[in-house]
Amino acid sequence: xxxxxxxxxxxxxxxxxxxxxxxxxKRTNLYRNMLEDGNIKKTxxxxxxxxxxxxxxxxxxFLFYKTFFSSQDLTVCTFTPSCxxxxxxxxxxxxxxxxxxxxxxxxxxxxxxxxQNYEFDKKLMLLKDDPTREPLVPVVASYK
Amino acid sequence: MKRVIxxxxxxxxxxxxxxIEESFLFANSLYENQQYQNAVETYKRVLFFDSDDIYxxxxxxxxxxxxxxxxxxxxxxxxxxxxxxxxxGTEQADITLQKISxxxxxxxxxxxxVELFNLxxxxxxxxxxxxxxxxxxxxxxxxxFEMAEELFKDIAPDTLAVHELFRENDxxxxxxxxxxxxxxxxxxxxxxxxxxxxxxxxxxLLLTGGLLYLGAASAVKTSILDASISVLPWFQRYxxxxxxxxxxxxxxxxxxxxxxxxxxxxxxxxx
Numbered sequence: 001x002x003x004x005x006x007x008x009x010x011x012x013x014x015x016x017x018x019x020x021x022x023x024x025x026k027r028t029n030l031y032r033n034m035l036e037d038g039n040i041k042k043t044x045x046x047x048x049x050x051x052x053x054x055x056x057x058x059x060x061x062f063l064f065y066k067t068f069f070s071s072q073d074l075t076v077c078t079f080t081p082s083c084x085x086x087x088x089x090x091x092x093x094x095x096x097x098x099x100x101x102x103x104x105x106x107x108x109x110x111x112x113x114x115x116q117n118y119e120f121d122k123k124l125m126l127l128k129d130d131p132t133r134e135p136l137v138p139v140v141a142s143y144k
Numbered sequence: 145m146k147r148v149i150x151x152x153x154x155x156x157x158x159x160x161x162x163x164i165e166e167s168f169l170f171a172n173s174l175y176e177n178q179q180y181q182n183a184v185e186t187y188k189r190v191l192f193f194d195s196d197d198i199y200x201x202x203x204x205x206x207x208x209x210x211x212x213x214x215x216x217x218x219x220x221x222x223x224x225x226x227x228x229x230x231x232x233g234t235e236q237a238d239i240t241l242q243k244i245s246x247x248x249x250x251x252x253x254x255x256x257x258v259e260l261f262n263l264x265x266x267x268x269x270x271x272x273x274x275x276x277x278x279x280x281x282x283x284x285x286x287x288x289f290e291m292a293e294e295l296f297k298d299i300a301p302d303t304l305a306v307h308e309l310f311r312e313n314d315x316x317x318x319x320x321x322x323x324x325x326x327x328x329x330x331x332x333x334x335x336x337x338x339x340x341x342x343x344x345x346x347x348x349l350l351l352t353g354g355l356l357y358l359g360a361a362s363a364v365k366t367s368i369l370d371a372s373i374s375v376l377p378w379f380q381r382y383x384x385x386x387x388x389x390x391x392x393x394x395x396x397x398x399x400x401x402x403x404x405x406x407x408x409x410x411x412x413x414x415x
Contacts (some may be wrong), residue, residue, distance in 0.1 A: 035284075074384065074385045
């Protein structure tokens with residue numbers, strides 16, 4: 001009887017402690033992300049979900065460039081997505097030959113001299129040029 | 145015949161439609177059962193049809209609570225504002241405290257401070273405790289660490305642990321983003337090492353060092369003009385990028401360490 005009483009007392013104390021912790025925990029846990037966590041690591045969705053070996057290889061090159069070169073650079077590209085992101089997206093959506101040509105074309109256009117040909121992203125303050133979408137104005141002149 | 149069918153349809157619709165009072169009672173029952181998302185939708189329906197503003201004063205507080213529980217803090221703050229004028233006494237203080245919480249969670253520190261000034265001098269014991277907790281978090285977020293330390297010591301059971309955490313916090317102040325930038329201007333990568341980011345420090349050092357070597361080798365093999373034209377723009381790009389990144393990395397490190405201390409302080413309050 002004595003032992004049963006002790007066990008019952010211990011159990012009730014444990015339960016009481018848990019409920020107290022939960023009630024106070026709810027109050028503080030809500031504010032855990034009140035301050036910025038200072039995480040500046042970027043993840044690149046463009047290099048994910050590769051369909052074949054070619055895409056995997058180019059995604060590897062893209063990540064190598066982003067990790068060791070682009071990470072040391074300022075934001076100098078005038079477009080969104082940036083030239084390297086455009087390159088991997090173009091290769092993934094149009095194949096190596098057409099995507100490669102599109103990337104080279106894009107690199108020659110990355111100078112901000114013809115902003116009238118593109119939509120403007122007000123949030124990022126950059127010109128929009130996505131290889132998976134039709135451009136607003138044909139970027140290469142078509143002569144008839 | 146068409147008219148008869150039409151009339152039947154209309155009468156049947158009106159017979160089964162939910163009145164505004166039923167909607168209000170239903171919303172209240174959802175609120176009581178903690179089905180906050182559904183309660184919000186139902187309260188919105190009540191307020192939309194409540195042209196005489198009969199149910200509004202009774203709904204604002206509950207609706208704000210539901211929005212708060214579902215994480216919609218900006219909208220919750222708006223409805224707490226409306227609820228404030230339909231309540232009085234200690235309920236008003238409760239509503240103001242909830243509004244302060246919303247502003248803190250939205251990182252609107254100035255607005256939280258304004259609401260803290262709006263609180264009356266005489267509060268219940270639990271309200272005072274809550275007020276001190278919010279003041280402590282606000283002081284920490286606005287970097288008034290002296291005040292934050294005093295307030296956290298008031299609410300945490302282990303004041304020694306709080307004291308230790310604030311001494312750790314003092315060390316964070318020694319890390320200067322400006323110093324990191326200057327160090328990286330002197331030697332690329334040095335600012336990153338100073339901020340504790342060895343990987344980026346080595347990366348910057350090797351990249352700019354490699355470009356410097358390439359420029360020098362090119363100048364010896366061809367001419368200084370050729371080397372300047374071909375390598376200098378690249379060197380300038382990664383050199384200036386490096387010292388600006390050093391500053392950004394130091395700022396991020398300060399935020400990261402501050403975030404860690406803040407969470408440890410919350411652990412102390414929770415204990």
